[in-house]
Amino acid sequence: MSRIGKAPISLPKGVEISISDKNLVTVKGPKGTLEQPVDPAISVKLDGGTLTVERPSDAKPHRAKHGLYRALIANMVKGVSEGFVIEQELVGVGYRATTKGQQLQLALGFSHAITLELPPQIKVSAAQEKGKNPIIRLESADKQLIGQVAAKLRSLRKPEPYKGKGVRFVGEVVRRKAGKAAGK
Secondary structure, eight states: OOOOSSOOEETTTTOOEEEOTTTEEEEEEETTTEEEOTTTTTTEETTTHHHHESSSSOOOOHHHHHHHHHHHHHHHHHHHTTEEEEEEESTTTTTEEETTEEEEEEESSSSOOEEEEETOOOEEEEOTTSSSSSSSEEEOOOHHHHHHHHHHHHSOOOOOOEEEEEEEEETOOOOOOSSSOOOO
């Protein structure tokens, strides 16, 4: 039995779950509403304040999907109750970030500014303190979506190993390399 799959999901206060006959799980909470289609072979049962995910057999595809759907539903429950936050910092001279509604404008050392239109499910804010690196803060109820947007931001200018310049997650450690060896 999958250790992740057999763990029950407890529902916090204010979170409602509905399971349609077509195996569509809908989770509603204070931070929003999320939906996830579930494979017909996997059964999702709601008993009072706990949700359990069960599989019909020990076949390899069933074992794989058992833990997957349990983790996806648990992330949805956490997202609509608490939400997810990702913070990224811009390391480099002249690197800046500004927000205007759902648009994020970045100056990352290129000859032009980069403007990204973010999905409406994500709240974005940019903070710039004197003497510190600019910080971009992303908030959302959807863990997959916020992770995808954060990865897209990081891919615009990955941290390089010599000076450490680029877009990195707050607290991320970038392995540094020594530069050229000194001459004779």
